[in-house]
Amino acid sequence: MFYLRSVWVVCCLCWIVTSVQAQHVNSYPKDGKVRDLKGKVQEDIVVAKDGTGDFLYIADALEAIRVYLPKPITVYIKEGVYKEKLEIPGTITNVTFKGDGPDKTIITYDDHTGKNYMDTFDSYTLLVWGNSLRFQDLTIQNTAGSVGQAVALHAEGDRLVFENCHFIGGQDTMFASGENSRQYYKDCYIEGTTDFIFGSATALFDNCEIHAKSNSYITAASTPEWVDYGYVFKDCRLTAAEGVDRVFLGRPWRDYAKTVFINCQMGDHILPEGWNDWGRPQVKQTIFYAEFGSEGKGANKAERVEWAHQLTEEEATQYTLEHIFAGQTSQTNAYGFPWYGYQIDSSFNLEDAYQKHKEYFPAIEPVRDVSVDGVLEKNISYKDLGYRSLKMDVFYPEHSKKDKLPGILMVHGGGWRSGDRSLQAPLARALAKKGYVTAVMDYRLSLEAPYPAGVHDVKDAIKWLKSHAEDYGLDTNRVAISGGSAGGQLAALVAMTNGRGEYESPSSDQAASASVHALIDMDGVLAFHHPASSEGTVAAQWLGGTYEEVPDIWEEASALHQVGEGAVPTLFLNSQYPRFHAGQDDMIHKLDQLGVYSEVHGFEDSPHPFWLFEPWFDESVNKVDQFLKKLW
Template sequence: MNLAISLLCRKSLVLVIFLISTLSHLSFSQQVNSYPKDGKIKDLKGKVQEDIVVAKDGSGDFLYIADALEAIRVYLPKPITVYIKEGVYKEKLEIPGTITNVTFKGDGPDKTIITFDDHTGKNYMDTFDSYTLLVWGNSLIFRDLTIQNTAGSVGQAVALHAEGDRLVFENCHIKGDQDTMFASGENSRQYYKDCYIEGTTDFIFGSATALFEKCEIYSKTNSYITAASTPNWVDYGYVFNGCKLTAAEGVNRVFLGRPWRDYAQTVFIDCEMGDHIVPEGWHNWGSLEKEKTTYYAEYNSIGPGANMKSRVGWAHELTDEEALAFTKENIFKGSGKSINAYGFAWYGYEKDTSFTLNSSYKKYSKNLPDIQPVYAASIGGVQEEMNIPYKKLGYRELKLDVFCPENQGTKTIPGILFVHGGGWKSGDRSLQIPLAKALAAKGYITAVMDYRLSLEAPYPAGVHDVKDAIKWIKDHANEFNVDTTRIAISGGSAGGQLAALVGTTNGMKKYESDHGDYHSSADVQAIIDMDGVLAFHHPESSEGTVAAEWLGGTSEEVPEVWDEASALYQVSDRAVPVLFLNSQYPRFHAGQDDMIQKLDQLGIYSEVHSFPNSPHPYWLFEPWFTPTVNLTDKFLRKIW
């Protein structure tokens, strides 16, 4: 009797387990592959190959990220974007190797948060099962979101476990404590750009080839940052370039790394190190043998934690020549093709970073020791709205920053769009922020913008971008109280060339993109050209290789393009008033006299002001910055 009851109980228990399992499966299938917008359950598993929206409020295609992952077609024939709207998504996620060519984009790391709390002290879990997000897939991009493990200081608790190849993380926050991120896989190449990574012990560990560029690495306790396990046959391990190493208050003894396995490689280049970094820098994990195979190195470290003289004897200081080898191309070199679906290297298009405020100051201060660089400090009475996307390219967004006078009320006021210089191949929008802020303080709505440079896309892409930015500003005029009948375009050097060309081609569809997201015209009503060439092919011009890179060939190879891109040859009754602000170098004013003559004949106003003994990018420095602001203001008030 007891045996019969025992058997019956066991059968009942099995039945209960079966029913629970079945119901759980049914419940799960109610969520996966459903579109909450219409409330209908659809069998979409592995079928979706278009862009997807995930939203917790039901306004998207899916409520859960896991559902979207289930729906994506395996080995996508073309790239798609999974837009994850603002919200906290408590999900433990795995991206299988069959998911490729997907960009996972959030609303910002403070808004889109993927979180879980597994750890090694939970249900006998090991380190590699404690992840919040596990990535096996290749050719994936993660942008503008947070990946975190909130288990706390309870042992190993991985937030990001990444073993796929060709992975990009941009403007992501990766948060946790011990073992925050497992960047691993001996054939895995991973690129982290503008990310924030925090943890306690060995919080960046594994065998991947990983480049961390302009990231903040935040230590929460006295311990070790990295624990690489680079295989002997891999050329590069972890490389930190231009990163900032910071720490919590009271943290004062942190090592750059210790070797998890023999042959570990970790290199820091041009990084700023806080005083929490110990003078010896590196630890051998208690093994003299590992000192013989480990490759730990630094180059041009700065800050109170940079102390090469006190580093352990088995660490290296790179020579200038050795440091040059740490390019993206070399670090990410693989046996297969490096081109993505958009025609760029999978880790992004290359960008020349040679033209910066600091590099210009270093160059010109040798002969002009009294010049002072003007930085983008806050200005009283000016409101800022930063990082606004104005154009989607598929693989990235072009952005602009807008500056407005405070307390302007509802009255519409003129606008100025600033275009940065850099030989059409370098520079970025931040260079024009000081001018934009200073003129916003004088009563203008101002904006600075991104545009595609020659290493990303040749002419006329940059022209299209500038005109699209103008259209965006007009489309959003009500948000900023912009007077759309009084829009000026200002640029310096290459930006001056673009400003002049855009202003002399008002209404000419040939110079506009077919981007369908805008409703307004790209017309402007004034041009401020700061040392921008007006004619590429002209007796006074000396443009050569740099211009050819942007224009797609030399003047002999594509003469029609050189003329088409020259504002001088586009002057007609479509032109608008122009302010020419010149440095001491005549070659940057090629065609200016001819253009003024044409404008005079058309009865269109122009002004010329020159700054003797000034550097080419004079607007970046005092004593020329303030006169540039005042002359621009005076000119615009005169014509308007």
């Protein structure tokens, strides 16, 4: 009897263990059925503690991801505290791990040195071996407390990006390491006690808060001798807990440690001497500790140790993303821009344009983006790129949606590398007041993705508007496209390639047509290579090379060379500068031959972006309205 009872107990225990493991290892999917998905998933994944996702546990999602993914995916980790000790193997690449925010999605564990004979490098909460990974909007923490080394993040993969993440711990919070590892920390918060950022990686900390919780050392770099940069802190804020007043910027874990602080705000907890040699005076000849442009009571360059460096302005300019993360392999990721993120060029904006042009046109007044009575608006995402979504603002008059209105999609300018949709918003509001459904849109600029990405985006925006026509009372048979400067060039190209699939995104999931029925081109070049054109470096950056290097693309991207059966009635609005009208006369000749209507209006003594300013703004609105009323 005792034997049978023992067997029964053992069988029950085995059944319990197997059941628990099955749910944990193989996931709890939305349909409630346990499935073995290990190594098979290559689509986006949702992890949710409440059972509303594909998995309950992050570990299950990691086991399910296909090795060496053929395309990027996102693991969306919904709000919750996930007490899991996680390892991301080297076979997992091209994944974005996105939370609901660092205060909502928290990955936590509490291992530390000495626990079960554990050493520093086994005490991690999250260990990352994989490459080309992004982590956004979450917290990684080790809650072991003041018990010695307790790592929250142990990262040794290459091309790692952490954005808006929090790293919480005590001693050795972050092991940013790997001899060939490049890591980018943007808008992050990192706290700890001793050496809480340590290791051998090349790591840039951009606009981060570095919070010291005890009198000790922030960094302990172990940069290899052959590595150029090591740890770089740019535009960071160095803060401390109450009572902390004796903190060093760093000490060398290995002989060739490199750590640099540039344009940082340093609190008074940073010691005047700044740096420590860890009791090894011989390393002063081999390490490289430097600063430039930092401010605050802790930025006391006159009192720094004599073996530390103050960078010159010229030396500081070398600490760019491109230089810090230079490598022997391609810098381009699966989305077509540098793995450390696309850049935003804000050089073309209303205020700067106003300051530039008012010297020559003293009477001009900028037209700012303000709401208009009787005009409704809605902000939407019209396209998901995987790593971000493209936005659109739709404006429409208060009206019965049974009465279908014509529409206008507006494309902003900025040399294909700058500007944003807000530049076209005043025009869009004014025309909505006159009875149009109007929209302004984001599109990918040259620093994010080269031609033809922006063309694909504009055509996808047209498809989205038509697919949602009922929401706004839009007449899909009366849709115009308008643009200014580079936006005018794009608008013209999109209009003159109506019905041509090679100009549309092959991955578009919108069924509607991308065709438009009219074009308004405001100072948009129609031919990149033309006797009247002076397009050069900026166009080459967008088109992927100079005319001599890629002549076929320069012609392919020129609306003049695409005029054919799909051509539409066109309104040209011109400034006083002829170079922005390159190819216009040739296009009008072609339109005339096809029997397609066109008209031209020029504004004498006007700046190039005349549509941004009075006294030309109202007249531009009226010209567009009059032109479209002739057609419809």
